[in-house]
Amino acid sequence: KAGVTQTPRYLIKTRGQQVTLSCSPISGHRSVSWYQQTPGQGLQFLFEYFSETQRNKGNFPGRFSGRQFSNSRSEMNVSTLELGDSALYLCASSLPSGRVDEQFFGPGTRLTVL
Amino acid sequence: AQSVAQPEDQVNVAEGNPLTVKCTYSVSGNPYLFWYVQYPNRGLQFLLKYITGDNLVKGSYGFEAEFNKSQTSFHLKKPSALVSDSALYFCAVTGGGNKLTFGTGTQLKVEL
Numbered sequence: 001k002a003g004v005t006q007t008p009r010y011l012i013k014t015r016g017q018q019v020t021l022s023c024s025p026i027s028g029h030r031s032v033s034w035y036q037q038t039p040g041q042g043l044q045f046l047f048e049y050f051s052e053t054q055r056n057k058g059n060f061p062g063r064f065s066g067r068q069f070s071n072s073r074s075e076m077n078v079s080t081l082e083l084g085d086s087a088l089y090l091c092a093s094s095l096p097s098g099r100v101d102e103q104f105f106g107p108g109t110r111l112t113v114l
Numbered sequence: 115a116q117s118v119a120q121p122e123d124q125v126n127v128a129e130g131n132p133l134t135v136k137c138t139y140s141v142s143g144n145p146y147l148f149w150y151v152q153y154p155n156r157g158l159q160f161l162l163k164y165i166t167g168d169n170l171v172k173g174s175y176g177f178e179a180e181f182n183k184s185q186t187s188f189h190l191k192k193p194s195a196l197v198s199d200s201a202l203y204f205c206a207v208t209g210g211g212n213k214l215t216f217g218t219g220t221q222l223k224v225e226l
Contacts, residue, residue, distance in 0.1 A: 004157070031212055033212050033213075033214075035214075035216075042216060042217075042218050042219065043204065043206075043214075043216035043219075044216075045213050045214060045215070048211075048212050048213060055211070055212075056211060056212065056213045058213070090157055090158065092158075092212075094212055100146040100163075100165060100208060100210060100211070100212075102148060102160045102163050103160070103212060103214065104160065105150070105157035105158040105159070105160075106157050107155075107156055107157045108156075108157050
């Protein structure tokens with residue numbers, strides 16, 4: 001079974017631009033979560049989508065947004081990029097079993113903002 | 115609010131020796147606890163989880179963790195370390211749902 005895939009793997013943008021990252025979950029997984037990983041702040045939860053609806057949200061500004069499509073694929077968007085948005089963005093998927101299940105992570109998208 | 119503390123930034127251990135990576139947590143209600151490992155330039159790999167039941171949880175690659183409710187701890191252990199275990203280890207907690215709160219990570223270095 002294929003794992004979680006994220007595209008692109010690397011991205012370089014300049015301040016003020018916007019960016020869209022994509023995540024394809026494991027087949028059959030309907031929950032997709034996004035995390036930001038930086039050396040200073042560590043791993044921080046951005047948001048979770050389930051059945052095309054945002055189910056949970058972390059403490060990030062409104063410049064960070066996401067969506068989920070009917071095939072469970074998800075995208076996250078960051079508008080008006082700032083230098084501090086440089087990070088590894090990780091996507092994770094899990095089953096909707098009704099219990100708390102482990103999340104399976106993709107390799108991440110490394111975003112560099114210049 | 116939920117939080118995780120990993121008090122050691124780095125743990126060094128000789129190959130063949132037992133290893134322990136420490137984790138304490140704080141959460142409202144019942145805790146759901148996880149350990150993940152991250153290799154350089156890679157995403158996180160799931161090692162094991164505690165949901166309910168036995169306090170000793172066995173996971174991938176010979177790792178295990180012990181849930182201690184009174185000490186709010188969930189330390190990761192392995193009886194005999196391998197050089198290939200060298201990586202960054204994260205403990206995570208949730209009180210329910212998929213919003214994981216991670217610790218700051220512990221770099222494990224296993225030396226010959």
